[in-house]
Amino acid sequence: MRNLAAFVFYAIVSSIAHGQILHYDVVKGSKIIGNVNVARFSTGATKTIDIQSRVEFKLIFSFTIDFNLEETFENGTLKSGSATNELNGVTQKESKIEKRKKDYNLIIGGIPNRLSERSIDYSISEIYFKEPQDNQKAFSQHFGLFLHFEKIGDHKYKLISPDGENHYIYESGICTEVKIFRDYANYSFRINPESYAQIRQRADTVGN
Numbered sequence: 001m002r003n004l005a006a007f008v009f010y011a012i013v014s015s016i017a018h019g020q021i022l023h024y025d026v027v028k029g030s031k032i033i034g035n036v037n038v039a040r041f042s043t044g045a046t047k048t049i050d051i052q053s054r055v056e057f058k059l060i061f062s063f064t065i066d067f068n069l070e071e072t073f074e075n076g077t078l079k080s081g082s083a084t085n086e087l088n089g090v091t092q093k094e095s096k097i098e099k100r101k102k103d104y105n106l107i108i109g110g111i112p113n114r115l116s117e118r119s120i121d122y123s124i125s126e127i128y129f130k131e132p133q134d135n136q137k138a139f140s141q142h143f144g145l146f147l148h149f150e151k152i153g154d155h156k157y158k159l160i161s162p163d164g165e166n167h168y169i170y171e172s173g174i175c176t177e178v179k180i181f182r183d184y185a186n187y188s189f190r191i192n193p194e195s196y197a198q199i200r201q202r203a204d205t206v207g208n
Contacts, residue, residue: 070082
């Protein structure tokens with residue numbers, strides 16, 4: 001219910017402000033096992049990105065993983081954010097981040113941490129809309145760490161996190177696929193046809 005209500009809200013806001021919503025299918029083999037929705041909208045110097053995903057696995061037992069991340073930027077700098085990870089409806093991890101004058105306050109699992117960074121200008125929430133560069137660092141609110149991209153091909157990048165390895169593929173500056181490698185399974189986020197058509201339309205408009 002939260003996912004539906006949130007994305008109805010973002011669709012309305014996006015029609016008023018400058019915004020975009022990307023939809024991805026989570027695919028394992030030939031089967032769709034979930035979805036990822038990424039919304040970005042901006043008003044003036046303020047930009048908000050919201051990511052909501054649900055993935056369902058069946059190994060010996062059935063597992064449903066829900067992940068929600070929201071971050072707000074002002075003039076390109078991360079100002080605040082929150083994230084929640086749930087397994088079968090039970091919260092496994094929560095985090096919040098807020099910029100102060102000279103640093104950030106990051107709370108993970110109820111434990112406050114101080115980040116000495118004066119400014120965070122690129123974070124994990126932005127990777128769907130903004131292609132990274134080789135060796136570029138991106139802040140992960142979920143892990144409370146900076147992760148680094150490694151270019152492995154034309155518009156292709158590798159990112160290693162405490163969870164495992166991801167490969168990101170871009171077209172016209174937008175992420176079209178994420179290949180995810182984990183100990184328990186390998187799967188992919190693939191942009192759905194409607195979102196891909198919007199990317200091509202924008203690329204053709206810019207090209208003309």
